[in-house]
Amino acid sequence: MQFPESWLREFCNPxxxxxxxxxxxxxxxxxxxxxxxxxxxFTQVVVGEIKQAEQHPNADRLRVCQVDVGQGALLSIVCGAPNARAGIKVPCALVGAELPPPDDEQGDGQPFKIKLGKLRGVESQGMLCSARELKLSEDHGGLLELPLETPVGQDVRQALKLDDAVFTLKLTPNLGHVLSVYGVARELSALTGAPLVTPSIPAVPVSTSAVLPVKISAPDLCGRFSGRIVQNVNTKAATPAWMVDRLARCGQRSVTALVDISNYVMFEYGRPTHIFDLDKIHGGLDVRWGRAGEQLKLLNGNTMTLDETVGVIADDVQVESLAGIMGGDATAVSDDTRNVYVEAAFWWPDAVAGRSRRFNFSTDAGHRFERGVDPDLTVSHIERITQLILDICGTPDTACGPVDDHKARMPAPKPVTLRVARAAKILGMPVTLAQCADVFGRLGLPFSEDAGALTVMPPAHRFDLCIEEDLIEEVARVVGYAQLPEALPLAPVKPRVLTESRRSAFAVRRLLADLGYLETINFSFVEEDWEQQLAGNADPVRLLNPIASQLSVMRSTLIGSLLQVIKRNLDRRADRVRVFEVGRVFRRDAGVATSDSSVRGVAQPMHVAAIAYGPADRQGWQGKQGPVDFHDVKGDVEALLSPLQPTFEPAGHPALHPGRSARVRLNGQVIGVVGELHPRWRQQWELPQAPVLFELDLDAVMQRHLPNAQAVPRHPSVERDIAVVVPEAVTHAQLMRSVHAAPTDGLLRGATLFDIYRPKAGAETAAGMSAQEKSLAVRLALGSPHETLTDERIDLAVNAVIERLQTDVGARLRA
Known part of the structure; x- marks a missing residue:
């Protein structure tokens, strides 16, 4: 929102x-x-009138001008501007004047001083100025021509009202009522107590009964539609200089008189309006929702294909305007226009919001209507526009019709109650009922009192007043944020200390970095195909307003993001990539309720995932390394969870190779997966090698056992090796579980599998094994903290292990 200070002070001048x-x-x-x-x-620049302009005797492109600056004698000034001619009034810099520094590279930032000099042998007693030389605009095609009624000799700063400032406000979306100069003045009056000047807008005399038929077919689109016919206007009339200047200082260039009038009232009162060429309208107007396939060529030259979600103003033949956003080219006013139709409407904010962005452009009208525009003043603003049309474009034959006002569904504001005690608690400062009442009175909010509370009926222009906190905010800003006391918190501040049984997410990151992985940070929204292919998620959490069309859903796995990082690095010729991410995932869960950290129906756990691609290690003296495999990454998972001992069991996953992936369990709970990327996705992502990855629940990874100190054994341990024949289906985890479950009277300190033997085809009989069996060799570590073990106790412990294996997995000692 941009406006000149002088315009604001016309309404409120504190x-x-x-x-x-x-x-x-x-x-x-x-x-x-x-x-x-x-x-x-700049100084000493006055209004001068060129009385005479003759050709320079020694230069073809120069003229010698005789200029009246109100000093009695004419000044002789040499000028090269193409429009220097007798009879015009222009800015004239006198000898001794200081102009803004020039823009050329040789300028040192110092003011440009005008001196008495000669140009091609002719004395020049000053300088006639262009707008660019005064830094008023970039126009340097000629002298800046001033209105002929400007007094000669008057200071140009005074004549053009240049001692002014332009304010630019950065407004939040809830402040639609401040998107006008009058709206800002209304708030300034409440903040300072200075009187607010509200100009009266008298009704224009009606001189014709002509009315354009209008029908509102969509009350949920348009709540009120007002219009008036104005006949026989002069559309070629020039916009007054004062209006052009004000529009320019609001950031709006002058177009034509009718367009400028409409824009002026929008900046003045915040009411976007539209002026139709009446003779180009076929029949009457219908305010309705668009229809699929309809097309409209807008004033900006773009042709839009419409649908049922966009509001339009249509006549009996075609669509003429995009409701609340921009008019159509078919009914645009031109120099040939004689009769116009002035429209002012109230469009429901929800019916306009987001529509212009859908077509990749924005307008001042849409910006205001989607925030809310006062529905009570459509008729008054039409009267204001009509008066300006009569003053600027009127002719002796101009005739105004009556205002045709249609109210389909007006907003019904709901009362909002402010409890004074609640306001004091929220603000942290004492406020009284009288203070709150004074604030609402200054803001023009009608209210009633009732037992320590004030009930406010929001006026039509305040769409932002809906709940009690909105009123508390009004009290705070009008009373003044500077009045809020600086109070120390009453409660003691205690740092949150993590329990020793959990490590921090930062510690997990450091451990992964120590294992050779680099951290990445990716978007939480991903492509929908990733969810279906890599997570098997047919119903992901969808975004209502994605930042890009392809990033339309929230991720339920980190795998897609990491694969994208791998692909990006491979495209830049990286041959070894190890990356990880700690991030939040999102999946539907009807059991989740809304709280301060959750949203109903959406689970948002934290995951940690990593992916490794390329050689297992960097190349060293031992030569080129083999590619990373399942066991390398499985070892990283074990290192990450250490000292806890996870177990791994075969499992399927949509993103992983069906024969080279496993489910990770910790304390009996599934906490994630580890495995090689599925060949299908490897081919789709065009990866020369198969990356290996894991994804785990972060809460489980952050668990850790507290260390339990034990005395160093005083007696040596002993080792015994056993080889057992078991069915091929027996896994390492089953074997170790049985070994440790054996009743060894606490003598078993550890067990390690150190050999697997499968006889070659045809040699099973000689080995005493079948083709469906394998031999597993286990080294048992035995010891006692109190005594040296005897052979008898060692044999008892070993036999207990063998018997347990026979019972659990059907093992037998290998001959």
Missing amino acids: PLSTEQLADVLTMGGFEVEEVRPVAPP
Whole structure:
């Protein structure tokens, strides 16, 4: 929101400097992003009238001008501007004037001083200026021509009102009622107590009964539609200089008189309106939702294909306007327009919000309507526009029709109650009922009192007042944020200390970094194909407003993000990549309730995942390394979970190779998977080798057992090797579970599998084994903290292990 300070002070003029005014607005909740002067400083530049302009005797492109600057005698000034001619009034810099520094590279930033000099032998007693030389605009095609009624000799700063400042406000989306100069003045009056000037808008006399038929077919799109016919206008009339200047200082260039009038009222009162060429409308107007396949060419030249979610204004033949956003080209006013139809409407914010962004453009009208525009003032604003049309474009034959006002469904504001005690608690400062009542009175909010509470009926222009906290915010900013006390917290501040049985996520990151992985951070929203292919998730959590069309769902696994990192690095000729990510995943879970850290129906656990691609180790003196395999990454998982001992069991996963993947269990609970990427996805991602990856639940990884100190054994341990024949289906985990479950009277300290033997085909009989059996060799470590073991006790312990193996897995000693 941009506007000149002088326009604001016409509505509200507190006794504050420009800097103080900016500070009051910022502290009142309207952040002043920038304050800049309309023009840079310059001196002794006055209005001059060229009385005579003759050709320079020694130069073809120069003229010698006789200029009246109100000093009695004419000044002789040499000028090279193509529009230097007798009868015009232009800025004239006198001898001794200081102009803004030039833009060329040789400029040193110092003011440019005008001196008495000669140009091609002719004395020049000053300088006639262009807009660029005064830094008023980039126009340097000729002298800046001033209105003919400007007094000769008047200071140009005074004549053009250049001692002004342009304010730029950075407004939050809830402040739609401040998107106008009058809206800012209304808030400034409440903040400072200065009187608010509300100009009266008298009704324009009606001189014709002509009315355009209008029908509102979609009350959920348009709540109120007002319009008026104005006949026989002069669309070729020039926009007054004062209106052009104000529009320019609001960041809006002048187009034509009718367009400028519509824009002026929008900046003045925040009401976007539209002016149709009446003779181009076929029949009447119908305010409705669009229909699939309809097309509309807009004023910006774009042709849009519409659907049922976009509001339109249509006539009996075609669509004429995009409701609340932009008018159509078919009914645009032009120099040939004679009769116009002025429209002002109230569009429901939800019916306009997001529509312009869908078509990849934005407009001032859409920006205001999607935040809410006062529905009560459509008729008053049409009267204001009509008066400006009569003043600027009127002719002796101009006739105005009556205002045709249709109310389909007006907003029904709901009362909001403020409890004074609640406001004091939220703000942390004492506020009284009288203070709150004074704030609401200054803001123009009607209210009633009832036992320590105030009930406010929000006016039509305040779409942001819905709950009690909105009213508390109004009290805080009007009373003044500077009045809030600086109080220390009453409760003692205690740092949160993690229990020793859990390690931090940062410790997990450091451990993975120690294992050779690099951390990556990726978006939590991914492609829907990743969820279906890599996670088998047919119903992912979808985004209502994705930042990119392909990133449309929330991830339930980190695998896709890591594969993308692998692919990106391989495309840049990296041959060995090891990366990990600690991040949140999202999956539907009807058992999750809404809380301060959760959303109903969506589980959001933290996962840790890593992926390894390329050689197992970096190349060293031992030569080139083999590719990373399942066992390398399985070892990393064991190192990550150490000293806890995970178990691994074959399992299927949509993203992993069916024969080279496993489910990871810890304390009997499944905490993740580890394995090689499925060949199908390896081919789809165009990976020369198969990466190996794992994904685990972060909470499980953060668990750890507290160390339990034990005395160093005083007696030596002994080792015994046994080889047992077991069925081929027996796994290492089953074998070790049985060994440790044997009743050895606490003598078994450890067991290690050190050999697997399978006889060659045809040699099973000689080995005493069948083709469906294998031999497993286990080394048992035995010892006692109290005594040296005897052969008898050792044999008893070994036999206990063998008997347990026979019972659990059907093992027998190998002959």
